[in-house]
Structure formats: structure tokens, C-alpha cells
Amino acid sequence: MSKSAALALDQACKSGTRVHGETLVAALGTDGSHYKNSCFHHSAGHVLSPPLRPDPTTPLSLMNFLAQDVLQVTGSDNCTFTKSQKELGKEDFTKIPNGVNGVEDRLSVIWEKGVHTGILDPTRFVAVTSTNAAKIFNLYPRKGCIAVGSDADIVIWNPLAVRTISAKTHHQAVDFNIFEGMQCHGVPEYVIVNGRVCVDEGQLRVVEGHGRFIETPVYPPYIYDPEKLASLKADKNGVEEEVDHLQKIHQGHRLRL
Structure with a gap:
């Protein structure tokens, strides 16, 4: 940006x-x-x-x-x-x-x-x-x-730890790092995902296939003004049906037309 x-x-x-x-x-x-x-x-x-x-x-x-x-x-x-x-x-x-x-x-x-x-x-x-x-x-x-x-989902963060980023020591299967040589104060020592420890003292402990799809409900209140959304659904030009239709599609429901 x-x-x-x-x-x-x-x-x-x-x-x-x-x-x-x-x-x-x-x-x-x-x-x-x-x-x-x-x-x-x-x-x-x-x-x-x-x-x-x-x-x-x-x-x-x-x-x-x-x-x-x-x-x-x-x-x-x-x-x-x-x-x-x-x-x-x-x-x-x-x-x-x-x-x-x-x-x-x-x-x-x-x-x-x-x-x-x-x-x-x-x-x-x-x-x-x-x-x-x-x-x-x-x-x-x-x-x-x-x-x-x-x-x-929890990260145990050590703000006092210091590490230097390098392609020679990172975990990714790639031979280049755009942050090469950057010294960072602050390191994630432990990462817990859905109750499972995936990073233990900086070492990966991941299990293949552990990830899963998570549905994201439509109309988050952080984004949409509830009053404007209610007004939108009350529109006389059929917007209400269209909103419901899109919501069901987004939530992964199969529609019978």
C-alpha cells in the first residue's frame, strides 16, 4: 500500500x-x-x-x-x-x-x-x-x-527475546527472505491452534491435515450499520429477497429454486 x-x-x-x-x-x-x-x-x-x-x-x-x-x-x-x-x-x-x-x-x-x-x-x-x-x-x-x-488459538509472546531473520534459519521452504538480516525484539515462543501446540520454543510441531474450513457469517456488525442494514432489507424493490438469497449462498446452504 x-x-x-x-x-x-x-x-x-x-x-x-x-x-x-x-x-x-x-x-x-x-x-x-x-x-x-x-x-x-x-x-x-x-x-x-x-x-x-x-x-x-x-x-x-x-x-x-x-x-x-x-x-x-x-x-x-x-x-x-x-x-x-x-x-x-x-x-x-x-x-x-x-x-x-x-x-x-x-x-x-x-x-x-x-x-x-x-x-x-x-x-x-x-x-x-x-x-x-x-x-x-x-x-x-x-x-x-x-x-x-x-x-x-493462543500465542505465547516473549517481548525480551531477540532473533535475526534469515533465509538460512527460517522454516519456509524457500531460499530468500525479504527481511534478511533484520533484528527483531519480540518472538513467538509457543503457538497454540485450536488447543494443539503447533510451535514449541520456536520449533514447528504441526500436524498435516489439522486445518479446517471455518464459515464466516455475513453482515458483521463491525462493518455494517444495523440501522442501514434493516433499511436495506425493507426496500420495496425486492432487495430483501436478494439479501436473503445472497446470505444463504454465502452460508453454504443449497437453495431449491
């Missing part, structure tokens, strides 16, 4: 439009200056869509937008390619596979660039990495919080 895009979101919100914004950890942790690197593998390794912006102040600006609630969530958009796969575009830039890493390092990079620098407090960190996304997808409080009845 660019600074101008975030400013457009801010202006829309101030004008009364309900809109939410996301930025990627790649845009928070680095910038587009790497595209000028003379090493093909280095420059191509940073190619993704939307591209990283050349303005070196972009990461700091986006982090401030997260702190100010102009942006609400962060994503990884994880889509990795090896150096040899990126070489598909060595003679034609348009053929470089778009995608970078992010899922493994997202929390550490955001903590380092946000909390460790004093821009975000720990509560806001949780909001932009977990809670707000759960609310947007109407999964809260099942997801996005620790409470009785919520799924046992």
Missing part, C-alpha cells in the same frame, strides 16, 4: 464512509529501493503486487496509520518463490512470479517496527494482527480474543 492510498481511506472515513484498510507486513518492513539492486535475485525477490513503494518513509507512515486507526489490519499475503522460480522473468520483467514471504515473520516484524519503536502499544498490536480481522470476518469473539467459549 502507498501513503496516498492510506490518505484516501482517511479522507473517506472523515466524510462519513465506512471503509477499512489493510497493509502487508512487506510494506511495513521494507521498501521499493530494493528494485534498483543490480543483483537480479535480490530485486526479483522483492517483486509482489501491489509493489513496494520507492519512498523510504512509506513503512513508517503506514505504521503510524495503523496506530491512528486509518488502517485496521495487517496481512502477510504470503506467496513465496525460490530464486530459480523467479528466474522465469530474467529476460522479461512481466514474467517474474509475483509474491514474497511474510507469514512466518509478520508478528515479529510488526512488533519490532511498531511496538519496539513506541508507535503501537501491545493492545493495538493485538488488534491489528488478530482482533480486527476476526471482527471484519464476523468471527469475533470465537477468534481474536482469549475468553471462555473462544477457540483455543
Whole structure:
């Protein structure tokens, strides 16, 4: 995301439009200056869509937008390619596979660039990495919080631990990392997913096939104004039936027409 895009979101919100914004950890942790690197593998390794912006102040600006609630969530958009796969575009830039890493390092990079620098407090960190996304997808409080009845998805975070990100030590099966050499204060020591320990002192303990589909109910109150939604369903032009129809499709019900 660019600074101008975030400013457009801010202006829309101030004008009364309900809109939410996301930025990627790649845009928070680095910038587009790497595209000028003379090493093909280095420059191509940073190619993704939307591209990283050349303005070196972009990461700091986006982090401030997260702190100010102009942006609400962060994503990884994880889509990795090896150096040899990126070489598909060595003679034609348009053929470089778009995608970078992010899922493994997202929390550490955001903590380092946000909390460790004093821009975000720990509560806001949780909001932009977990809670707000759960609310947007109407999964809260099942997801996005620790409470009785919520799924046992928990990260045990060590804010005092320090690690240096490197392709030589990360868990992903890829030989490049856009955050190479970044020192991060703050490490997830344990990760519990649905009650199962998946990361134990930094080591993966995942079980194949453990993931499952989770339905996301329509019309999250975090997004939709209840009064406007009620007005929409009462529209005389058949909108009510259309809304019900779309809701049933979204919830995975089979309709008999």
C-alpha cells in the first residue's frame, strides 16, 4: 500500500464512509529501493503486487496509520518463490512470479517496527494482527480474543527475546527472505491452534491435515450499520429477497429454486 492510498481511506472515513484498510507486513518492513539492486535475485525477490513503494518513509507512515486507526489490519499475503522460480522473468520483467514471504515473520516484524519503536502499544498490536480481522470476518469473539467459549488459538509472546531473520534459519521452504538480516525484539515462543501446540520454543510441531474450513457469517456488525442494514432489507424493490438469497449462498446452504 502507498501513503496516498492510506490518505484516501482517511479522507473517506472523515466524510462519513465506512471503509477499512489493510497493509502487508512487506510494506511495513521494507521498501521499493530494493528494485534498483543490480543483483537480479535480490530485486526479483522483492517483486509482489501491489509493489513496494520507492519512498523510504512509506513503512513508517503506514505504521503510524495503523496506530491512528486509518488502517485496521495487517496481512502477510504470503506467496513465496525460490530464486530459480523467479528466474522465469530474467529476460522479461512481466514474467517474474509475483509474491514474497511474510507469514512466518509478520508478528515479529510488526512488533519490532511498531511496538519496539513506541508507535503501537501491545493492545493495538493485538488488534491489528488478530482482533480486527476476526471482527471484519464476523468471527469475533470465537477468534481474536482469549475468553471462555473462544477457540483455543493462543500465542505465547516473549517481548525480551531477540532473533535475526534469515533465509538460512527460517522454516519456509524457500531460499530468500525479504527481511534478511533484520533484528527483531519480540518472538513467538509457543503457538497454540485450536488447543494443539503447533510451535514449541520456536520449533514447528504441526500436524498435516489439522486445518479446517471455518464459515464466516455475513453482515458483521463491525462493518455494517444495523440501522442501514434493516433499511436495506425493507426496500420495496425486492432487495430483501436478494439479501436473503445472497446470505444463504454465502452460508453454504443449497437453495431449491
